[in-house]
Amino acid sequence: xNIRIYLVPLFIALFSVVIIVLSLRLDVSPPMIVGDxxxxxxxxxxxxxxxxxxxxxxxxxxxxxxxKAQEWENFTTWGTILLLLxxxxxxxxxxxxxxxxxxxxxxxxxxxxxxxxxxxLLALVTPSLLFLLFDSVLRIRxxxxxxxxxxxx
Amino acid sequence: MTxxxxxxxxxxxxxxxxxxxxxxxxxxxxxxxxxxxxxxTGAALLLPFTLTMEPxxxxxxxATLYVSATFAGSITAILINTPGTSAAAATTFDGYPLAQRGxxxxxxxxxVVSSTVGGIFSIxxxxxxxPLLARVAYEFRPPEYFALTLFGLSxxxxxxxxxxVKNLIGGVFGVWLATIGAEKSTSIERFMFGNxxxxxxxxxxxxxxxxxxxxxLLIQSRRAHEIVNRIGMKAVKLxxxxxxxxxxxxxxxxxxxxxxxxxxxxxxxxxASMIGYSEARRWSKNKEEFGKGSIExxxxxxxxxNAATGGAMVPTMVLGxxxxxxxxIILVGLMVHGLRPGPYLFTEQVDTVYQIFxxxxxxxxMFLFMGLYAAKGFARISLVPTALLWxxxxxxxxxxxxxxxxxxxxxxxxxxxxxxxxxxxxxxxxVAPIAVGLILGEMVEINLQNSLKMxxxxxxxxxxxxxxxxxxxxxxxxxxGPYIFQKIMGRGEK
Numbered sequence: 334x335n336i337r338i339y340l341v342p343l344f345i346a347l348f349s350v351v352i353i354v355l356s357l358r359l360d361v362s363p364p365m366i367v368g369d370x371x372x373x374x375x376x377x378x379x380x381x382x383x384x385x386x387x388x389x390x391x392x393x394x395x396x397x398x399x400x401k402a403q404e405w406e407n408f409t410t411w412g413t414i415l416l417l418l419x420x421x422x423x424x425x426x427x428x429x430x431x432x433x434x435x436x437x438x439x440x441x442x443x444x445x446x447x448x449x450x451x452x453x454l455l456a457l458v459t460p461s462l463l464f465l466l467f468d469s470v471l472r473i474r475x476x477x478x479x480x481x482x483x484x485x486x
Numbered sequence: 487m488t489x490x491x492x493x494x495x496x497x498x499x500x501x502x503x504x505x506x507x508x509x510x511x512x513x514x515x516x517x518x519x520x521x522x523x524x525x526x527t528g529a530a531l532l533l534p535f536t537l538t539m540e541p542x543x544x545x546x547x548x549a550t551l552y553v554s555a556t557f558a559g560s561i562t563a564i565l566i567n568t569p570g571t572s573a574a575a576a577t578t579f580d581g582y583p584l585a586q587r588g589x590x591x592x593x594x595x596x597x598v599v600s601s602t603v604g605g606i607f608s609i610x611x612x613x614x615x616x617p618l619l620a621r622v623a624y625e626f627r628p629p630e631y632f633a634l635t636l637f638g639l640s641x642x643x644x645x646x647x648x649x650x651v652k653n654l655i656g657g658v659f660g661v662w663l664a665t666i667g668a669e670k671s672t673s674i675e676r677f678m679f680g681n682x683x684x685x686x687x688x689x690x691x692x693x694x695x696x697x698x699x700x701x702x703l704l705i706q707s708r709r710a711h712e713i714v715n716r717i718g719m720k721a722v723k724l725x726x727x728x729x730x731x732x733x734x735x736x737x738x739x740x741x742x743x744x745x746x747x748x749x750x751x752x753x754x755x756x757x758a759s760m761i762g763y764s765e766a767r768r769w770s771k772n773k774e775e776f777g778k779g780s781i782e783x784x785x786x787x788x789x790x791x792n793a794a795t796g797g798a799m800v801p802t803m804v805l806g807x808x809x810x811x812x813x814x815i816i817l818v819g820l821m822v823h824g825l826r827p828g829p830y831l832f833t834e835q836v837d838t839v840y841q842i843f844x845x846x847x848x849x850x851x852m853f854l855f856m857g858l859y860a861a862k863g864f865a866r867i868s869l870v871p872t873a874l875l876w877x878x879x880x881x882x883x884x885x886x887x888x889x890x891x892x893x894x895x896x897x898x899x900x901x902x903x904x905x906x907x908x909x910x911x912x913x914x915x916x917v918a919p920i921a922v923g924l925i926l927g928e929m930v931e932i933n934l935q936n937s938l939k940m941x942x943x944x945x946x947x948x949x950x951x952x953x954x955x956x957x958x959x960x961x962x963x964x965x966x967g968p969y970i971f972q973k974i975m976g977r978g979e980k
Binding site: 341345352355356359360362366367368369370371373374376377380381383384387388390391394400403406407409410413414417420421424425429433436437440441442443444445446451452455456459460463467470471472473474475476 | 535537538649651652654655658659661662665669671672674675676677703704707708710711871872873874876877878880881882884885888889892894897898901905908912913914931934935936938939941942943
């Protein structure tokens with residue numbers, strides 16, 4: 334038996350069961366508030382039961398017609414996803430705009446830009462323009478960080 | 487009617503709006519030309535920029551981007567065999583072969599004219615059908631709305647990408663996402679995990695940005711090192727009289743098909759263009775030309791996909807049920823700007839509604855001229871290196887997600903949904919059902935609750951309401967009809 338073809342339906346089923354368990358732990362509202370309607374836990378449970386049925390149908394479909402094996406993601410894709418980790422760290426601990434600039438620079442090089450100065454220019458100009466537009470024109474305040482502290486002070 | 491025409495005409499006397507439509511049309515064409523950046527991604531990225539605008543200007547901008555980007559997808563479909571938007575996929579079948587024969591200008595000319603006719607036709611239908619439908623919808627009560635939203639969700643099964651079951655799973659997941667936050671009637675917290683920023687539920691904007699823009703960025707990263715060949719072109723040529731003789735019936739047929747498909751909840755321009763193309767082939771006297779550069783093939787696909795834009799606005803504005811991924815974002819735009827989609831929009835905000843329709847009409851005329859006189863220039867934009875383009879999309883997505891609520895949580899929601907959307911798409915799930923499910927989720931639950939209250943908890947009474955029963959039967963047929971039909975046909979053949 335090829336387990337691989339059942340991985341997606343299994344994941345969906347597992348997710349649905351977890352949500353059902355979490356739903357059962359939700360608070361119950363007094364009958365005088367709910368009246369003839371339903372408790373807040375009922376709707377998510379109903380949805381997840383529906384998802385379990387759909388996951389079973391999907392598993393049957395996969396048994397009948399196995400899905401094509403997916404190609405493994407390439408280095409660029411994994412690299413782009415992994416870039417989100419330093420982005421999270423820099424955005425929460427240093428500055429949102431510095432985080433964006435670093436990711437733009439690294440992403441450009443990762444995606445095949447050979448002119449490092451073009452990537453650097455893009456990394457400096459894009460966040461700066463966006464910051465000026467949103468800060469000055471749209472009047473949006475950005476979270477405090479190294480750069481925004483300097484700007485706002 | 488006079489009032490409506492006056493409101494539509496007032497667009498021409500609002501210089502600021504005309505300038506906005508002009509630049510948005512250019513932006514829409516640019517977005518449509520860039521492979522991967524379709525109308526939906528573009529609208530998701532543009533939405534935060536409209537926050538400070540007047541509601542009518544904001545929605546006009548989003549609607550203009552919708553129609554112009556849908557048309558512009560054909561430019562790259564014809565010149566580099568890569569549809570700028572999924573709605574232009576059918577245009578590649580004959581557009582690219584015709585361009586390879588040295589007739590790129592003729593192919594683009596036919597695409598521009600067909601798109602414009604399709605777009606204008608659908609807006610005329612929109613202006614007539616929307617108020618009529620609104621009058622019917624005015625009588626809807628919770629059972630009818632509940633059944634209608636179920637019908638809308640059932641239509642997700644038949645959208646182009648993914649299989650029916652996968653689309654429904656996506657839709658159910660989207661509806662579940664709508665249950666996150668405090669439940670409306672009891673204020674009981676659901677799936678918040680102690681995070682009080684989620685009390686009002688998941689914000690639509692960051693979810694849309696994640697699902698459409700960031701997931702697309704990750705999809706494009708797989709093609710980051712691909713090199714595309716662009717076919718050269720001298721100038722766009724208007725169709726000749728001979729061309730018109732061959733394509734006018736196809737255009738008219740596709741206008742009808744596209745508008746009808748667009749009106750169906752959750753169906754969009756991609757499905758419309760595919761059906762428009764296949765019907766053009768079915769009715770053509772020159773079937774052998776299809777796939778080798780048939781002008782009827784280009785006209786059939788292009789008239790249908792632009793006709794679907796006006797059609798898709800009908801359920802979006804009248805019923806609050808999005809007709810496509812892009813209209814889901816326009817719907818979010820309406821809500822963000824305090825406009826309540828639904829029949830009341832046509833009684834309380836008549837001017838706003840018709841100004842939006844007028845803006846769409848004007849956008850169609852503008853992209854006709856841009857397509858005819860500037861397509862060559864726009865085509866060059868498709869050569870912008872992806873290594874420079876997509877990092878810009880990343881920064882726009884992050885700032886856009888932050889801008890609505892000035893919340894870093896929204897940024898992380900966008901990033902998380904970007905990754906979820908990417909893996910979902912890689913596994914064959916479309917992201918549009920998740921978005922539509924999220925938007926309709928609250929409507930489904932609230933109307934079900936209110937229906938239960940109406941009937942003292944007797945849920946089966948919903949089936950006794952004629953219109954509600956009709957919608958539920960339509961939902962059932964939408965889900966099971968194809969299988970039942972297949973079985974019957976199978977028996978017949980045996």
